[in-house]
Amino acid sequence: xxxxxxxxxxxxxxxxxxxxxxxxxxxxxxxxxxxxxxxxxxxxxxxxxxxxxxxxxxxxxxxxxxxxxxxxxxxxxxxxxxxxxxxxxxxxxxxxxxxxxxxxxxxxxxxxxxxxxxxxxxxxxxxxxxxxxxxxxxxxxxxxxxxxxxxxxxxxxxxxxxxxxxxxxxxxxxxxxxxxxxxxxxxxxxxxxxxxxxxxxxxxxxxxxxxxxxxxxxxxxxxxxxxxxxxxxxxxxxxxxxxxxxxxxxxxxxxxxxxxxxxxxxxxxxxxxxxxxxxxxxxxxxxxxxxxxxxxxxxxxxxxxxxxxxxxx
Amino acid sequence: xxxxxxxxxxxxxxxxxxxxxxxxxxxxxxxxxxxxxxxxxxxxxxxxxxxxxxxxxxxxxxxxxxxxxxxxxxxxxxxxxxxxxxxxxxxxxxxxxxxxxxxxxxxxxxxxxxxxxxxxxxxxxxxxxxxxxxxxxxxxxxxxxxxxxxxxx
Amino acid sequence: xxxxxxxxxxxxxxxxxxxxxxxxxxxxxxxxxxxxxxxxxxxxxxxxxxxxxxxxxxxxxxxxxxxxxxxxxxxxxxxxxxxxxxxxxxxxxxxxxxxxxxxxxxxxxxxxxxxxxxxxxxxxxxxxxxxxxxxxxxxxxxxxxxxxxxxxxxxxxxxxxxxxxxxxxxxxxxxxxxxxxxxxxxxxxxxxxxxxxxxxxxxxxxxxxxxxxxxxxxxxxxxxxxxxxxxxxxxxxxxxxxxxxxxxxxxxxxxxxxxxxxxxxxxxxxxxxxxxxxxxxxxxxxxxxxxxxxxxxxxxxxxxxxxxxxxxxxxxxxxxxxxxxxxxxxxxxxxxxxxxxxxxxxxx
Numbered sequence: 001x002x003x004x005x006x007x008x009x010x011x012x013x014x015x016x017x018x019x020x021x022x023x024x025x026x027x028x029x030x031x032x033x034x035x036x037x038x039x040x041x042x043x044x045x046x047x048x049x050x051x052x053x054x055x056x057x058x059x060x061x062x063x064x065x066x067x068x069x070x071x072x073x074x075x076x077x078x079x080x081x082x083x084x085x086x087x088x089x090x091x092x093x094x095x096x097x098x099x100x101x102x103x104x105x106x107x108x109x110x111x112x113x114x115x116x117x118x119x120x121x122x123x124x125x126x127x128x129x130x131x132x133x134x135x136x137x138x139x140x141x142x143x144x145x146x147x148x149x150x151x152x153x154x155x156x157x158x159x160x161x162x163x164x165x166x167x168x169x170x171x172x173x174x175x176x177x178x179x180x181x182x183x184x185x186x187x188x189x190x191x192x193x194x195x196x197x198x199x200x201x202x203x204x205x206x207x208x209x210x211x212x213x214x215x216x217x218x219x220x221x222x223x224x225x226x227x228x229x230x231x232x233x234x235x236x237x238x239x240x241x242x243x244x245x246x247x248x249x250x251x252x253x254x255x256x257x258x259x260x261x262x263x264x265x266x267x268x269x270x271x272x273x274x275x276x277x278x279x280x281x282x283x284x285x286x287x288x289x290x291x292x293x294x295x296x297x298x299x300x301x302x303x304x305x306x307x308x309x310x311x312x313x
Numbered sequence: 314x315x316x317x318x319x320x321x322x323x324x325x326x327x328x329x330x331x332x333x334x335x336x337x338x339x340x341x342x343x344x345x346x347x348x349x350x351x352x353x354x355x356x357x358x359x360x361x362x363x364x365x366x367x368x369x370x371x372x373x374x375x376x377x378x379x380x381x382x383x384x385x386x387x388x389x390x391x392x393x394x395x396x397x398x399x400x401x402x403x404x405x406x407x408x409x410x411x412x413x414x415x416x417x418x419x420x421x422x423x424x425x426x427x428x429x430x431x432x433x434x435x436x437x438x439x440x441x442x443x444x445x446x447x448x449x450x451x452x453x454x455x456x457x458x459x460x461x462x463x464x465x466x
Numbered sequence: 467x468x469x470x471x472x473x474x475x476x477x478x479x480x481x482x483x484x485x486x487x488x489x490x491x492x493x494x495x496x497x498x499x500x501x502x503x504x505x506x507x508x509x510x511x512x513x514x515x516x517x518x519x520x521x522x523x524x525x526x527x528x529x530x531x532x533x534x535x536x537x538x539x540x541x542x543x544x545x546x547x548x549x550x551x552x553x554x555x556x557x558x559x560x561x562x563x564x565x566x567x568x569x570x571x572x573x574x575x576x577x578x579x580x581x582x583x584x585x586x587x588x589x590x591x592x593x594x595x596x597x598x599x600x601x602x603x604x605x606x607x608x609x610x611x612x613x614x615x616x617x618x619x620x621x622x623x624x625x626x627x628x629x630x631x632x633x634x635x636x637x638x639x640x641x642x643x644x645x646x647x648x649x650x651x652x653x654x655x656x657x658x659x660x661x662x663x664x665x666x667x668x669x670x671x672x673x674x675x676x677x678x679x680x681x682x683x684x685x686x687x688x689x690x691x692x693x694x695x696x697x698x699x700x701x702x703x704x705x706x707x708x709x710x711x712x713x714x715x716x717x718x719x720x721x722x723x724x725x726x727x728x729x730x731x732x733x734x735x736x737x738x739x740x741x742x743x744x745x746x747x748x749x750x751x752x753x754x755x756x757x758x759x760x761x762x763x764x765x766x767x768x769x770x771x772x773x774x775x776x777x778x779x780x781x782x783x784x785x786x787x788x789x790x791x792x793x794x795x796x797x798x799x800x801x802x803x804x805x806x807x808x809x810x811x812x813x814x
Contacts, residue, residue: 023797024797031704033704110605114677115677189409189412192410208795211708224745224746233724234533234736235532238372241368245411249404260795263795264710301396304396304398304399306386312401456732456733457734
């Protein structure tokens with residue numbers, strides 16, 4: 001990755017490379033914005049590179065230079081989202097794709113890795129993540145440490161890339177991606193209601209879910225408008241529920257299931273469980289793929305077919 | 314307010330200007346009687362109805378929302394109702410998922426000549442909501458002290 | 467021997483907390499959701515999480531609620547009538563760590579200065595604070611680096627320190643002493659200075675347990691002379707502009723005031739948390755925004771923590787609880803920021 005970045009910068013192919021740098025703890029990385037060849041050594045790739053970097057591209061779309069961005073499979077769907085929404089121009093992006101074997105859930109890793117530990121190297125096997133630290137090799141069993149979103153990965157290999165930094169990884173047939181959604185659906189209504197009320201009342205309205213979302217690129221967000229005021233600033237169950245439902249519908253058909261909203265949420269609201277419900281229904285109703293998987297398949301709710309199912313006669 | 318004895322459902326009906334609003338008009342012209350619990354909001358097209366409108370209606374005391382537009386194929390704007398169809402198939406399922414009673418959101422295609430269908434739809438919805446009782450989910454009270462935080466205890 | 471020191475057995479603590487929960491609204495850390503610890507009113511000690519370090523959200527919600535109703539208004543009958551909210555009842559806030567108490571001391575001059583804020587001060591006055599010494603720092607804690615003390619919570623009414631199978635209790639204020647007198651039979655006088663020894667011992671144990679203590683010396687002086695730094699652009703390029711760091715911060719206190727009314731004739735004026743990370747935070751009515759990009763916003767937050775609060779009140783704006791570190795989705799880590807500023811300072 002460092003070599004690719006160096007070359008792109010040296011040959012002035014791009015003016016900026018967006019990748020990952022080591023974070024302040026072993027299980028965190030932080031986005032890195034590399035403008036000079038000499039800084040390319042800061043770049044890292046390891047099983048903690050969970051962040052989706054694609055959305056950062058929109059901060060540079062007025063720059064004269066091209067920008068290179070590192071994407072995993074799930075992040076490439078986010079990139080497709082941005083391209084379809086005309087937030088990013090394809091000819092101004094160099095996509096460095098990394099076929100990915102799954103990333104680690106930092107919250108799970110934090111329980112196993114002492115603060116201050118330095119990671120010297122990492123590898124992924126079928127059953128575990130192996131981390132070389134100063135005090136020896138540490139193993140994180142895949143079952144415990146794998147990010148929830150990686151348990152069923154539709155696109156281990158980016159759907160869009162100019163260069164792939166590793167061999168393609170084939171997608172496993174995902175038997176039941178939406179098992180958790182179906183579980184919630186099967187509950188009695190009162191239980192569903194109490195479940196979501198319990199989560200929504202906790203919302204701080206910090207807007208991290210919105211700000212990290214590759215489908216949220218409006219210049220002025222409805223939640224920031226005071227006139228008309230669709231969602232009041234007041235934090236209470238009703239307004240918080242309105243916030244989450246409006247958001248879910250706003251990204252309906254455009255949410256690429258990257259799971260970043262849920263990862264960013266400081267109070268553990270299962271946002272992916274909400275957005276996956278919509279993705280599942282859209283797939284079942286309209287026969288589309290997971291949004292962002294195909295550049296030529298536009299968002300489901302922006303289109304229609306005369307033969308769509310009808311329940312409203 | 315004693316809910317049990319005096320409560321009447323509040324139904325907000327978003328009716329498209331070209332079909333359903335005319336359908337409601339026709340129901341009136343034909344002297345068809347239908348439940349007065351519906352309050353009609355005229356919208357240009359069922360495709361204009363943003364889920365936020367429905368959410369706001371529930372917040373401000375609606376017990377049910379009716380969205381009504383032209384039959385598929387008859388949209389004045391060619392495709393607005395096709396878009397609405399996709400949107401509300403998804404939104405209704407989402408509302409149910411977070412614990413709403415699905416009956417509280419009704420979407421119906423009612424043409425300008427279907428005055429009777431309009432009256433029947435409203436009456437049916439009124440009956441269903443009377444059986445369900447008032448909606449509590451997301452409902453707000455007019456702004457006043459809510460007793461949150463340290464007024465309790 | 468001080469009469470302000472007492473001992474409390476573990477059973478004694480539980481029965482005392484049960485009594486407190488009956489006599490007062492008792493607010494303490496609870497695990498609201500797996501991995502999310504917040505301060506909530508509890509029915510008894512069985513709900514309380516004793517060993518959180520620190521809670522996911524700070525207790526500031528109980529002094530500056532995320533949404534706070536200021537007054538109701540009505541134009542019924544001509545003119546305007548205003549109605550004040552009922553004042554807070556006396557309540558006990560249990561289980562604050564020393565950093566959280568220190569954060570309250572940092573907030574006090576903000577709301578108690580030239581323009582006293584009756585809402586905050588009313589809540590402050592109505593609250594009896596029972597602090598708990600840390601027995602183990604959290605993974606991102608760095609209070610010693612910002613002048614904090616993980617064991618002694620100056621500013622609390624009572625301080626509890628776990629020591630073997632019992633707790634050393636120190637009444638830090640006369641109000642703390644009154645509470646102890648109100649519950650005779652629970653507290654045994656500590657006549658041999660065991661509490662003091664326990665606190666010293668704990669302080670010694672904790673000293674080596676902080677993984678990352680940034681060096682703050684010279685950082686404020688550097689910032690005093692360097693408002694414009696290209697460094698902030700680098701930080702801002704990563705920042706999402708969300709409100710996590712400010713909403714999980716025990717000393718961030720910005721709010722926005724708004725009116726709620728359905729008909730204009732009666733309604734409510736309220737305030738709710740706001741965040742300097744938000745792009746509209748400083749946007750003015752005419753559209754001008756003196757902090758037009760995330761660079762200015764990020765700079766403002768760190769300068770507030772490391773400089774402005776010090777300038778205005780002579781108090782640190784950061785208490786080293788590490789909550790923003792724990793929750794930032796892009797790993798903007800104030801400990802690293804301090805280190806980077808230090809390095810920039812040393813390079814002139």
